[in-house]
Amino acid sequence: MNRTLAVARMQLVNKQTFVWVPLIITAVAFVISWLIAAIITTRSGPPPRWARRSTAPARRPCGTFSRSASSR
Structure with missing residues (x-):
């Protein structure tokens, strides 16, 4: 120790x-x-709206399904 x-x-x-x-x-x-x-x-401005969205489809509550136009 000494x-x-x-x-x-x-x-x-x-x-x-040191x-x-x-x-x-x-x-x-850091600076x-x-x-x-x-x-x-400052040069590029705020990010575009699409950059903040995910590419996955929105989740729906159980029991609800989206219908396509051909099944109506």
Whole structure:
């Protein structure tokens, strides 16, 4: 346990390498992703109505069937 704590203490001597650089990289990546998403949504507008619908037919309650035009 003493060796583990000694290694952790030695690595935290230079906090910029182990704490701040990864934090800055993560923050910059998040900002870039957010900007790309904002540009895409403002340029393309809302998604078309058909994009939100499923391709499966609507479910009907039990006992109800749709009739085709030929069976009437």
